Amino acid sequence: MNEFQQTLALAGTGVFIVAGLLAFAQHYLHLFFGRPGTPAQVFVRWLTEEQKEKLRLASIPYTQTSAGAGEDGVSFSPQSFARAKRLLKARVVEVFPSSGRAFEEAVLAFGERRDPALSGFRTEVAGSLKWYDLKGRLNRRRLAALVDDALMPSVKKDIVVHLKNGQPAAPATDGKFHLYLFSTPQNLAGGVHPPQRLMGAQMSTGQTVFGASGTGVPIIEPNTNFALGELVDSNLYVHLDLVTRKNLKARAGLLLRILQQVHGELAADKFLEDLIASVKAENQAVENADTSEFRVEGEGITGRRLVVLSSLVREILTPVVNSNVIIRDCNGLNATPVNDGNFRIFMHSSPIGAPCLTAPERVWGHRMLKRETAFAPSAHGMPLIDDNGFIVGEIVGRNLYLHMHYVHFGAKMEAALAAKLLLEVRKEVQGAVDADNSVITRKVADHYVQECTRQFNAGKSKKVSASDLNTAQATFHEHLKGALLEEFDYLRLQAAPAEEIGREFDELTTLANVNGVRVDGNLIVVSTDVLYCVNPNTGLRHEIGAFDIHIDISTNMIKWFNKTRKVPGGNGNMNAPHVDPNGNACMGNTRDLFPQLIHKRELASAVQLAIAFVESVNVADNWGAYITSWPVAR
Amino acid sequence: MKSYIVPNLDANDKQMLHDHGVVYYPWDDVSIIIGEAHLQQALKLLGATASEKETEYEGFYQLTLAFTPVATAAANTSLRGRQYDATMLASRARYIELCSARLGDMAKQAVAKINSRKQKLGPAQEVFVKNARHHFVGSTNLPEDALKQRFSDEYDRLMAVDKVKAVRVTNGALLVFTETLVATHPKFGKRHELGEFMIVIRTDGLDDGVKWFNSTRRVRTVQPGMNAPRVYPDGTACIDEIKETLLELIAQFEFATVAELAIQFVETVGEDDMSKFIDKWPLARA
Numbered sequence: 006m007n008e009f010q011q012t013l014a015l016a017g018t019g020v021f022i023v024a025g026l027l028a029f030a031q032h033y034l035h036l037f038f039g040r041p042g043t044p045a046q047v048f049v050r051w052l053t054e055e056q057k058e059k060l061r062l063a064s065i066p067y068t069q070t071s072a073g074a075g076e077d078g079v080s081f082s083p084q085s086f087a088r089a090k091r092l093l094k095a096r097v098v099e100v101f102p103s104s105g106r107a108f109e110e111a112v113l114a115f116g117e118r119r120d121p122a123l124s125g126f127r128t129e130v131a132g133s134l135k136w137y138d139l140k141g142r143l144n145r146r147r148l149a150a151l152v153d154d155a156l157m158p159s160v161k162k163d164i165v166v167h168l169k170n171g172q173p174a175a176p177a178t179d180g181k182f183h184l185y186l187f188s189t190p191q192n193l194a195g196g197v198h199p200p201q202r203l204m205g206a207q208m209s210t211g212q213t214v215f216g217a218s219g220t221g222v223p224i225i226e227p228n229t230n231f232a233l234g235e236l237v238d239s240n241l242y243v244h245l246d247l248v249t250r251k252n253l254k255a256r257a258g259l260l261l262r263i264l265q266q267v268h269g270e271l272a273a274d275k276f277l278e279d280l281i282a283s284v285k286a287e288n289q290a291v292e293n294a295d296t297s298e299f300r301v302e303g304e305g306i307t308g309r310r311l312v313v314l315s316s317l318v319r320e321i322l323t324p325v326v327n328s329n330v331i332i333r334d335c336n337g338l339n340a341t342p343v344n345d346g347n348f349r350i351f352m353h354s355s356p357i358g359a360p361c362l363t364a365p366e367r368v369w370g371h372r373m374l375k376r377e378t379a380f381a382p383s384a385h386g387m388p389l390i391d392d393n394g395f396i397v398g399e400i401v402g403r404n405l406y407l408h409m410h411y412v413h414f415g416a417k418m419e420a421a422l423a424a425k426l427l428l429e430v431r432k433e434v435q436g437a438v439d440a441d442n443s444v445i446t447r448k449v450a451d452h453y454v455q456e457c458t459r460q461f462n463a464g465k466s467k468k469v470s471a472s473d474l475n476t477a478q479a480t481f482h483e484h485l486k487g488a489l490l491e492e493f494d495y496l497r498l499q500a501a502p503a504e505e506i507g508r509e510f511d512e513l514t515t516l517a518n519v520n521g522v523r524v525d526g527n528l529i530v531v532s533t534d535v536l537y538c539v540n541p542n543t544g545l546r547h548e549i550g551a552f553d554i555h556i557d558i559s560t561n562m563i564k565w566f567n568k569t570r571k572v573p574g575g576n577g578n579m580n581a582p583h584v585d586p587n588g589n590a591c592m593g594n595t596r597d598l599f600p601q602l603i604h605k606r607e608l609a610s611a612v613q614l615a616i617a618f619v620e621s622v623n624v625a626d627n628w629g630a631y632i633t634s635w636p637v638a639r
Numbered sequence: 640m641k642s643y644i645v646p647n648l649d650a651n652d653k654q655m656l657h658d659h660g661v662v663y664y665p666w667d668d669v670s671i672i673i674g675e676a677h678l679q680q681a682l683k684l685l686g687a688t689a690s691e692k693e694t695e696y697e698g699f700y701q702l703t704l705a706f707t708p709v710a711t712a713a714a715n716t717s718l719r720g721r722q723y724d725a726t727m728l729a730s731r732a733r734y735i736e737l738c739s740a741r742l743g744d745m746a747k748q749a750v751a752k753i754n755s756r757k758q759k760l761g762p763a764q765e766v767f768v769k770n771a772r773h774h775f776v777g778s779t780n781l782p783e784d785a786l787k788q789r790f791s792d793e794y795d796r797l798m799a800v801d802k803v804k805a806v807r808v809t810n811g812a813l814l815v816f817t818e819t820l821v822a823t824h825p826k827f828g829k830r831h832e833l834g835e836f837m838i839v840i841r842t843d844g845l846d847d848g849v850k851w852f853n854s855t856r857r858v859r860t861v862q863p864g865m866n867a868p869r870v871y872p873d874g875t876a877c878i879d880e881i882k883e884t885l886l887e888l889i890a891q892f893e894f895a896t897v898a899e900l901a902i903q904f905v906e907t908v909g910e911d912d913m914s915k916f917i918d919k920w921p922l923a924r925a
Contacts, residue, residue, distance in 0.1 A: 338669075357854075358649070358872070359649040359864055361873055381872060382837065382839075383852070384816070384837030384853065385854050387807065387814075388814065388839075390812055392810060394811055449807060450794050453808045453813070454787050458783075460842045460843060461776055461779075464773050465777075466773075467773045468773065473774075474771060474774045477767040478770075478883075480763045480766070485760065485878065487760075488756045488757070489878045489879065496877075496912040506735045506738045507735050510730075510731045510734045514727075522727075522730060523730045525733075527737065529734065606738055
C-alpha cells in the first residue's frame with residue numbers, strides 16, 4: 006500500500022469514526038448536554054416523594070410539571086437529568102419522543118438493592134432457541150431482566166414469561182408466576198383499539214388488542230381507563246402486543262410501565278398500608294386504636310378480596326363497632342338481619358327485594374371495575390348515599406347491607422372505594438352510638454337547615470327569567486303528557502291476560518243486533534241481524550239488510566257486506582247508504598276512529614259503532630241521498 | 640297428598656304468600672315447598688301458571704312457573720248463559736290468540752316509544768327543575784337569618800305531616816320514614832295494607848325528585864318487587880302529572896307538602912291498570 010492509499014484509508018477510517026461518534030451523540034448525548042432544535046426538557050413520571058427529597062438534598066433542580074391531564078411528573082434540564090440519574094441509580098430504558106410536546110419523556114428503571122432472599126428465584130422466557138441464535142438469546146435475557154427487575158420484589162417466586170402473540174392462555178396453578186404477553190385468559194371474540202397514547206407512549210392507531218375479560222383484577226391506565234392487562238391469581242396477562250416475536254425486541258419503556266403498575270397491585274400489603282395511612286391523615290377520627298381483641302372473618306370470601314376488606318374493616322370500622330366483624334358474600338340473595346353482638350357486612354344483599362337497579366359507572370367518584378345489578382334500598386335502615394344520590398347500602402341495626410359487591414378482586418381502585426364506604430359507615434355508626442333521641446332530632450333539624458341553605462346557595466349560580474322557566478315547564482309538561490299516554494298504553498297491553506281477551510269476545514257476541522262472531526285468520530267477522538235506518542227527512546224506516554262486518558286486525562280496517570241486498574245509488578251497487586260495493590265506507594270526519602279503536606283492541610266499541618254507522622244516514626251527502634232507494638220496512 | 644317445589648321466588652314473593660295465609664316450607668334460598676291445598680291460591684297470587692315434573696322424592700313435584708299470560712282459551716264453560724258450539728269455541732280461541740299476538744308486537748312498540756320518550760323527558764325534567772330552582776332562589780330576597788328560620792319552620796311542618804314517623808337528612812336527600820300506609824280498593828271499598836315506606840326526596844330535584852321504598856313488603860304485579868301499586872321496584876312512580884307538582888314544590892323547598900303529596904300518592908288508588916293490583920296487598924287489620 007503506498008502512502009496515498011494509506012492516507013486515504015486513514016481518512017476513511019477517521020470519517021467512519023467521526024460519523025459513528027456523531028450518530029452516538031445524535032442518539033444519546035442530548036440527554037446529557039441537550040441538543041439544539043429538540044425539546045430542552047426531560048420529563049419523568051412516577052418519582053416517589055423519597056426520590057424527590059433526595060434530589061432536593063442534592064440541590065438538583067427540577068420542576069413539577071404535567072404531560073397532560075392526570076399525567077403529573079417532574080421535568081429536568083438535560084444536565085440536571087444526567088445528575089439525577091446518577092444520584093437515583095437509574096437507567097434509561099426508553100425515551101419517548103416529544104411528538105410535538107415541549108419535552109421528551111424518559112422511562113427509568115431503578116437499581117434497587119435486591120432482597121437476598123429473592124436470589125433463589127429465576128425469571129425465564131418460555132420456549133427454545135436454535136443453538137446458534139445468539140441475538141435471540143441476548144434479547145431473551147434482556148426481556149427476562151426487565152421483567153425480573155420490575156416484578157420479582159413483589160412476586161417473590163419463579164417467573165415464566167410467555168410470548169403468546171395474540172393467543173389466549175389458561176391460567177396456570179403450578180406455584181410459579183406466569184406473565185403472558187399479548188394474551189388473555191378467555192378467548193373472547195373481537196378486540197379493542199387502544200387509545201392513541203398510553204402511559205406517555207404513542208400507540209399505533211390500527212392495532213387491535215385484547216379487552217378485559219373480567220376474569221381477574223384489571224390493570225387500568227388511570228387516564229384513559231384502558232385495561233392494559235389482567236391479573237388472575239399468579240398469572241398476569243398483558244393485552245398489548247409489545248414484543249416482536251421474531252427478534253424479541255420489546256417496547257421496553259411501555260412494558261416496564263405496565264409492570265410497574267402491576268407491581269403496585271401485587272404489593273397489596275404496601276398499597277393497603279399507604280391507603281390506611283392516607284385515610285388516617287385525612288380523617289383525624291380514625292385513630293390508632295387497638296383492635297387486636299376483635300376478629301374480622303369472611304364467609305364465602307377469600308384470598309385477596311378478604312385481605313383488602315378485612316384490613317380496611319379492622320382499621321376503620323372495628324374501633325367504632327367494638328365487636329367482631331363478619332363479612333359475607335351473599336351474591337345477590339337476601340339476608341335476614343342478625344343481632345348477636347357481632348357486626349355483619351352482607352355484600353350484594355338486602356333484607357328484602359331483588360337486584361333490580363342498573364349500577365352507576367362511578368360511586369363516590371371511584372370507577373366500578375365490574376358493574377352489576379344493584380339492590381334497591383329496603384328502607385329497613387339508614388341508607389348510605391353517594392354524592393350522586395345512589396344508595397350504596399344500608400345499615401340495619403348491626404348489619405351493613407351493600408347493594409353491590411364493590412370489591413370483586415381486591416384491586417387498588419376497589420380498596421379506595423371500600424375505604425370511602427367504610428368511613429361513611431363509621432360516621433353513621435358513631436353518630437348512632439353517640440346520640441340519644443333528642444340529640445338526634447336536633448341534629449337532623451340542623452342538618453336539614455344546612456342542606457336547604459346549601460341547595461339555596463347552589464341555586465344562586467344562575468339567573469333564570471320567568472319566561473325561561475315557562476318555556477322549560479311547557480316542554481317538560483308536553484313530554485310528561487306524552488309519556489303518560491305511552492305508559493298507559495303499555496300497561497293496558499301488559500295487563501290484558503288471555504281470559505280478559507276471552508271475556509271481550511263474549512261481550513262481542515252479546516251485543517245488540519249481533520247474532521254471530523267468527524274468526525278466520527286475521528279476520529273477525531261479526532254477523533248482524535237485519536239493520537234498519539230512518540230517513541230524517543221523511544221519518545220512514547228503511548230496511549238495509551243483515552250484515553257481515555269484517556274487522557281486519559292486520560290492517561286495522563273495517564268493511565261492511567250486506568247479505569240481504571245491494572242497492573244502486575251513489576257509487577254502484579251499494580252495501581249501505583254510505584258503504585260502497587267493495588264494503589268500504591265513506592266516513593267523513595270519523596275516518597280515523599275505526600282504525601284507532603281496532604288498534605287499541607276495543608273491538609266491542611268498534612262493532613257497536615259499525616252497527617250504528619249502518620243505522621244512520623246523512624241525507625245531505627251524495628251517497629246518503631239514496632236512502633230512499635232502500636225498501637221501506639214493514 | 641302431593642307436595643310441590645315452587646322455584647325462583649324472591650323474598651317479596653314469599654312474603655306475599657305468607658301475608659295471604661299460604662303455608663309453605665323453605666326448600667332452598669329461592670324455592671319453597673307447598674301442599675296441594677295451597678297450590679292454586681299460590682299460583683293465583685303469583686299470577687303464574689305451572690307445569691309439574693316428578694322428582695326423585697316420592698310425592699314431590701317440581702313446578703316450572705310461567706308468568707307470561709297464556710291463551711288458556713275457550714274453556715268449555717258457558718259464559719253469561721250462552722253455550723258455545725265447537726265453531727264458536729274455535730273462534731273464541733282464535734280471537735284470544737290473535738289479540739295476544741297483537742299484544743306482543745304492540746307491547747314492543749310501546750316499550751320503544753316509552754324509551755324514546757324517556758330520552759326526551761329526562762333532560763326536559765332536569766332543565767325544568769333546575770330552572771325552577773334558579774328562578775325561585777333569584778326571586779327570594781330574604782336575609783340569611785330569615786331564610787334559615789324559614790327552613791327551620793318548614794322542618795317542623797314536615798315532622799308534623801300525618802303518618803311521618805321520622806326524617807333523616809343526607810347529602811342531597813331527605814329520607815322521610817312513614818308509618819304503615821293503607822289504600823282503599825276503589826271498587827270494593829276494602830282497605831289494603833301497603834306497609835311502611837321510606838320516601839327519598841332529592842333536595843336538588845334531580846333523578847326523578849321523589850322515590851318510594853316499601854320497607855314492609857314488595858309485591859309482584861306488573862313487575863316483581865313493586866313498592867306500591869303505582870311504584871316500580873326501583874322506587875320510581877308510574878308517570879303521573881303529580882310529578883310536575885312535586886318537582887315544582889321541591890324547587891321551592893316546600894318539602895312538607897312534598898311529603899304529604901307523596902304519601903297521598905301511594906295511598907290513592909284509582910281504576911287504572913296498575914292500581915287494580917291493590918288486592919295483591921294484604922287486607923288491613925280493622
